[in-house]
Amino acid sequence: MPRIAYVNGRYVPHTEARVHIEDRGYQFADGVYEVCEVRHGLIVDLTRHLDRLDRSLSELRIAAPMSRKALTGVIREVVRRNHVRNGLFYLQVTRGVARRDHVFPSASVKPALVVTAKSTDPKGIAAKNEKGIKAITVPDNRWDRVDIKSVGLLPNALARQQAKEEGAQEAIFIDVDGMVTEGAATNVWIIDRDGFLVTRPADHGILKGITRTTLMDVAEKLGVEIRERRFSRAEMLAAREVFITAATSICFPVVEIDGQVIGNGHPGETAERIRGHFFEIAEKIAI
Structure with a gap:
């Protein structure tokens, strides 16, 4: 089964996942991330991971890409579509895509969201x-x-x-x-x-x-x-x-x-x- 990624509103094959060349995460490392374990089909410590995500976003003055309920739904769907029973999901939020400039873009620029998931080897x-x-x-x-x-x-x-x-x-x-x-x-x-x-x-x-x-x-x-x-x-x-x-x-x-x-x-x-x-x-x- 091919891997599936969520990229800015779309579930796409992992090999076709793309972000714009002027995404501020790519050009300025202007973004945050979380990695969370999936164990026996259960997501571990999700609430604490999302609490820390909210704090990181706040410290960098990046708006949340969506509500927590909607984000949790995306995470679950990515994990399901990738058939991960034991592994992890990776979530990244950047300030979004804007003309390259060190200062922040206008509030009309939407944060960019990427979620991926993969299985890991418990034996390792x-x-x-x-x-x-x-x-x-x-x-x-x-x-x-x-x-x-x-x-x-x-x-x-x-x-x-x-x-x-x-x-x-x-x-x-x-x-x-x-x-x-x-x-x-x-x-x-x-x-x-x-x-x-x-x-x-x-x-x-x-x-x-x-x-x-x-x-x-x-x-x-x-x-x-x-x-x-x-x-x-x-x-x-x-x-x-x-x-x-x-x-x-x-x-x-x-x-x-x-x-x-x-x-x-x-x-x-x-x-x-x-x-x-x-x-x-x-x-x-x-x-």
């Missing part, structure tokens, strides 16, 4: 959870407003490419003070030497991940104490456990960073425990 994710992944650290050279889920991801792409070239699966950003911010596409967590679950506060310097937020709910239910505080690269390397979270991976254990083994070199029990209970807590909406 399970293998990474079983073995753990490797990561590298890189200087954080991104713009200051990483709290906005903007499509301007060139530093993230360069970091991920460097990780791949070094045989790793994620790059972890380190700020000018030597403190961990987040991964190129993930939030970072550690179990510190005192046994606390630690992650950087989401008030500045990182994106407030949806999986991160739901994981906090899971940890609370399990009685795992969380400390939101900054932590250094050195503390991360000395941690009992390190893991990363994202909608597409939930909770990947990190067993090696910059060539140094983390803990005992095997996935830790905290990550496994949280992952095992995650979908008991996460919102699940039928397609």
